[in-house]
Every structure is written in structure tokens, then in C-alpha cells.
Amino acid sequence: MSAHTCPNGHVSGEADYCDTCGAKILPGDAPSLAGTPAAPVTPAAKGEECPHCGTPRGGSARFCEDCGYDHTTGKMPQLTEAPPEPDGPAGEWTATLFADAAYFALNEAEGVTFPAGSGERTVTLTPPQVRIGRSSTSKGTSPEIDLADSDPGASHNHALLTLNVDGQWLVTDLGSTNGTYLNDEDQPLTAGQSRALKDGDQVHVGVWTTLTLHAP
Numbered sequence: 001m002s003a004h005t006c007p008n009g010h011v012s013g014e015a016d017y018c019d020t021c022g023a024k025i026l027p028g029d030a031p032s033l034a035g036t037p038a039a040p041v042t043p044a045a046k047g048e049e050c051p052h053c054g055t056p057r058g059g060s061a062r063f064c065e066d067c068g069y070d071h072t073t074g075k076m077p078q079l080t081e082a083p084p085e086p087d088g089p090a091g092e093w094t095a096t097l098f099a100d101a102a103y104f105a106l107n108e109a110e111g112v113t114f115p116a117g118s119g120e121r122t123v124t125l126t127p128p129q130v131r132i133g134r135s136s137t138s139k140g141t142s143p144e145i146d147l148a149d150s151d152p153g154a155s156h157n158h159a160l161l162t163l164n165v166d167g168q169w170l171v172t173d174l175g176s177t178n179g180t181y182l183n184d185e186d187q188p189l190t191a192g193q194s195r196a197l198k199d200g201d202q203v204h205v206g207v208w209t210t211l212t213l214h215a216p
Contacts, residue, residue, distance in 0.1 A: 004025050005025075006025050007024075007025070007026070012025060048071075050069050050071075051069070051074075052069040053069065057071060091216025092124050092125065092126075092216060093124075093125040093169055093213065093214065093215055093216065094122050094123065094124050094125060094213075094214045095122070095123050095125060095145075095161075095203075095211040095212065095213055095214065096120055096121070096122045096211070096212045096214065097120060097121050097122075097123065097145070097150075097209060097210070097211050098118070098119070098120035098121075098209075098210060098212075099114065099115050099118045099150070099151075099208045099209065099210075100204065100208055100209065100210035101114060101208070103181075103204045103208055103209075103210055104207060104208035107153070107178070107207050107208070109153065109207045112152065112153075112207060114208060115150075115208070118150070123144075123145060125161060125163075125169065125213075126144070127163040128162060128163050129160060129161065129162050129163075130144045130145060130160070130161040130162075131143040131144050131145070131157065131159075131160055131161075132144075132145045132147070132154070132158045132159040132160070132161065132203075132205055132211075133145075133146070133147065133154060133155060133156050133157045133158040133159075133174075134146065134147055134148040134154050134155065134156045134158070135148045135156075136148070136156050139156050141156040141157060143156075143157070143158075145211075147205070147206060147209055150209065151205070151206035151207060151208060151209045152206070152207065153177075153178045153205075153206035153207030153208070153209075154176075154178075154205055154206035154209065155174070155175075155176040155177050155178070157174045157175075157176075158173075158174060158176040158180065158205050158206070159171055159172060159173055159174055159176060159180045159203065159205055160172045160174055161197075161203075162194075168196050168197070169196075169197045169213065170194045170195065170196055170197065171189070171194065171195055171197055171203050172189070172192065172193065172194040172195075173188065173189040173190065173191055173192065173193055174191070174192075175191035175192070176191075176205065178205070178206060178207060179205075180203065180204070180205055181203070181204040181205075182195055182201065182202070182203060182204075183201060183202050197213050198213070198215070199213060199214060199215035200212065200213065200214075201213045
């Protein structure tokens with residue numbers, strides 16, 4: 001009895017359909033001698049795995065689709081540029097305070113001696129507001145920039161620095177006695193009036209205090 005080999009390599013005693021797997025035996029398929037073992041079916045080769053993350057390699061693709069491993073060079077990709085900084089504030093504004101002799105001379109305050117050699121100090125402007133004035137227990141004032149021991153001409157609630165929704169600092173006079181001046185302007189801000197500030201602007205309060213604004 002003749003035997004036939006099906007397309008999957010099985011030896012079949014039937015000439016039309018394989019009696020092992022049921023595959024159709026096409027005319028012209030070479031007959032096999034009965035008892036001849038069928039050729040083993042070679043399983044499909046398993047795809048190469050990424051040595052870095054174990055993800056199967058897609059054919060001969062150079063880079064791993066999961067982690068980016070380079071199958072050609074055997075290396076992981078490296079960033080050539082630093083990632084961009086996340087959106088948000090670029091930094092903090094600061095203000096340098098000092099006793100300004102030029103501003104004091106313009107005030108012509110009689111009976112008050114200018115504090116020579118008093119130095120300067122820098123403060124950080126912490127949003128949303130920084131109050132300038134003189135602390136007082138009896139009046140309940142505790143400004144962030146306290147001039148109680150450094151400028152007798154500052155009011156208890158002298159001026160207010162405010163960071164608006166656009167990220168810009170504003171200065172507002174709070175009805176001070178001696179006024180709040182901006183840069184070289186001759187007229188002080190009126191009570192409640194606000195002005196936008198930029199890097200390098202100077203705010204003058206009291207009889208000799210000048211604050212110079214510094215952007216980040």
C-alpha cells in the first residue's frame with residue numbers, strides 16, 4: 001500500500017486527506033513508503049528578546065519598541081540634550097533695602113539725622129503679598145518688611161507689594177504719612193494707587209529707605 005506525505009510532513013495512508021492532521025494532499029505530492037517516519041515539523045523560531053527589558057524583538061528591528069535598546073550597538077539610547085524645565089515660576093524676586101542719602105536730601109526732614117554706615121539688606125518677596133511698614137503690638141501691625149528700627153518716617157502700614165495673576169509685582173500706597181515714591185518721580189502715589197514694577201525699579205518710603213527690586 002502506498003503512503004503519501006501531507007503538506008505538514010505526516011505520512012498518510014489516504015491519498016486525498018492526511019489521516020493524521022486532515023490536511024488536503026494535493027496531486028503530485030510525493031508518495032512515501034509505508035512505515036517511513038514523517039519528517040519532523042520544525043517549529044517557528046522564537047523571536048529574539050531584548051536583553052534589557054525582555055520584550056520580543058520585532059523581526060530585525062534595530063530598536064526595542066518598549067525601552068529603546070539598540071540591538072545593533074548593544075546600548076541604551078542616551079539623551080543628548082537636557083529635558084526642558086517644567087512650566088512655572090522662574091525664580092524669586094528680591095529687594096535690596098538701604099538708607100538712601102540722595103532720597104533723604106530731597107525730603108529735607110529737619111531734626112532727623114541720616115544713619116551713615118547703616119549698610120543694606122536683601123529680602124525675598126514671598127507671594128502673594130509683602131507689607132512694608134512698622135511693627136506695633138498696640139496697633140496690631142507686623143509687616144514682612146519691618147522698618148520700626150530703621151526708618152522713623154515709615155508709617156505702620158506704609159505700602160504693599162502684591163504679585164498679580166500675571167506674575168507681575170505691584171506696589172500700592174496704603175495711605176502713608178510721608179508717601180510712597182517710585183524711581184525719580186516727583187509726586188508720590190496716591191492712597192490706594194498701584195503701579196507695576198520691573199527689574200531695577202526703586203521704591204522710596206519713609207524719610208530715607210529705598211528698595212531696589214531684582215527679578216529672578
